[in-house]
Amino acid sequence: MRLVLILLTALTLALPRAGMAESEVLAIVIPKGEHVRTISKPELALIFWRKKLYWGNGKRIQPVNLGPENSLRRRFSQQVLESLPEDQLEYWNALYFHGTSPPYVVRSQEAMLRYIAETPGAIGYVNACVLDARVKAVAWIAEDGSIEFAAPSINCP
Amino acid sequence: MRIMQLLEAASVALVLMACNIAHAGEAMPLSLSNKATMPTAPLAHDAAQQNSSFDDFVQGFKLGGYTSAGINFHPGGKTDARWNEASLFITWDQGGRLRFFSEIEIERPLTWRSGEGITGKDSYLDVERFYLDYNISEKLNLRTGRFLTPTGRWNVMHAAPLVWTWSRPLVTSRMFPEAINGVMFYGAAPFSDKAFEYKFFIEALQERNRDRSGAIPFNDTKGMRFEITGKFNWGLSLLDTEEDLPEGSWRYRMVGVDFMVQHKGWEFSGESLQRYYTDGRDGGSGAYVQAVAPLGNQWFAIGRLENFQRPAEGSSERWVLGAAWRPTPAHVLKLEYVGGDQERLESPKGVMASFAILF
Numbered sequence: 001m002r003l004v005l006i007l008l009t010a011l012t013l014a015l016p017r018a019g020m021a022e023s024e025v026l027a028i029v030i031p032k033g034e035h036v037r038t039i040s041k042p043e044l045a046l047i048f049w050r051k052k053l054y055w056g057n058g059k060r061i062q063p064v065n066l067g068p069e070n071s072l073r074r075r076f077s078q079q080v081l082e083s084l085p086e087d088q089l090e091y092w093n094a095l096y097f098h099g100t101s102p103p104y105v106v107r108s109q110e111a112m113l114r115y116i117a118e119t120p121g122a123i124g125y126v127n128a129c130v131l132d133a134r135v136k137a138v139a140w141i142a143e144d145g146s147i148e149f150a151a152p153s154i155n156c157p
Numbered sequence: 158m159r160i161m162q163l164l165e166a167a168s169v170a171l172v173l174m175a176c177n178i179a180h181a182g183e184a185m186p187l188s189l190s191n192k193a194t195m196p197t198a199p200l201a202h203d204a205a206q207q208n209s210s211f212d213d214f215v216q217g218f219k220l221g222g223y224t225s226a227g228i229n230f231h232p233g234g235k236t237d238a239r240w241n242e243a244s245l246f247i248t249w250d251q252g253g254r255l256r257f258f259s260e261i262e263i264e265r266p267l268t269w270r271s272g273e274g275i276t277g278k279d280s281y282l283d284v285e286r287f288y289l290d291y292n293i294s295e296k297l298n299l300r301t302g303r304f305l306t307p308t309g310r311w312n313v314m315h316a317a318p319l320v321w322t323w324s325r326p327l328v329t330s331r332m333f334p335e336a337i338n339g340v341m342f343y344g345a346a347p348f349s350d351k352a353f354e355y356k357f358f359i360e361a362l363q364e365r366n367r368d369r370s371g372a373i374p375f376n377d378t379k380g381m382r383f384e385i386t387g388k389f390n391w392g393l394s395l396l397d398t399e400e401d402l403p404e405g406s407w408r409y410r411m412v413g414v415d416f417m418v419q420h421k422g423w424e425f426s427g428e429s430l431q432r433y434y435t436d437g438r439d440g441g442s443g444a445y446v447q448a449v450a451p452l453g454n455q456w457f458a459i460g461r462l463e464n465f466q467r468p469a470e471g472s473s474e475r476w477v478l479g480a481a482w483r484p485t486p487a488h489v490l491k492l493e494y495v496g497g498d499q500e501r502l503e504s505p506k507g508v509m510a511s512f513a514i515l516f
Contacts, residue, residue, distance in 0.1 A: 089486040
């Protein structure tokens, strides 16, 4: 009986962790009607550093970020841009000096999905569990920072 | 008409237009928000369409800028204070392949010198940048107009709110033209887990009235710059230019390397440039290394070592110890002490305090 209890407790503690880990996959999303070939992580960095401003078809890239305190933004920033938002302020000031603004910021994942769906050339990121038919995922960033180009199997709550 | 006068006239016209546009936009918010519900009679519809495209054009404009002021207590006891500049950026971007950028600056609007009082006679209007960018392909862009020479790191981001000290290393301003009127091809591409950036540029129009503020006249400049950017940033600059001095003209070839790394408030950077005459003789050189350390509460300590030598000017060595306070990313107060060998007009020494705002 004690063994069963221990096993049940262990299982109860382990399950949410596994669920959380799987739901921490970031999906890189673009508007549903857009066609973009595979995006590598360095290319994503170029886009979100605003060093690459145009897609291959000449359409302006409209990168979108979540707010600087959002945990997804911080993870994306750390894993793709290799720095946290607060350490990027000098960079954005320098870019502003050359007439380029930082990516547009939205307040929630729902706002991100709406913005992406309605803005030609947009690109952003959401938790893979909140993906819906309004947008198209082109890559997934796993919790360890690795990038995948096929939808991973995710157990969403 | 001289190219600078043309650019200045165009810039003033553009500023006036941008101001009128901003004013009109503020005065007619209803006309902008109501355009979708206007009557659908043909004439009214055409007018609405014209207004709409004009509104789109207008909404492509943005204004910004920076300003700074400072005081310098020289070692000999003299003091001077300056409103260094009032700089205005005008950008136009409608989301298409074409973009416009301009920076118009009133240099030294006011100067005070001990024993002389306040004067505005050192003031002049300068068009620092005035260019169009056109996207040709994913990795290739074209810039035409007047732009900062992409040589080294300091020159292309020299604005007072962006740099840590009021004093500027001589090697970043007296070895090559700070800006040229010409054409540049540039772009960026992924390189391993970093980015590779390139720039190729050539001067197309000579600037004639460049003798203001003791600037050295340069001619017929062309060059290229390559950068690997990421956590560590490395740059290689190559330049071919001609110094056009009253005593004669000399052509130089220059090579420069620079680096910058930032981590949790720490920053290390440096630049080194070496120039050669076309016959291979030493045509001047210089370098600086700078370290920035976070002190807490948005205070930073700064240290820099620099040297410089140019055939017409001899050599100069400087060391800088300072502190900077950034209460917000757009405001910076700088305190510094500049020491070294003989003081010169382009490289003052002593205690300096300055304040800069980016807006």
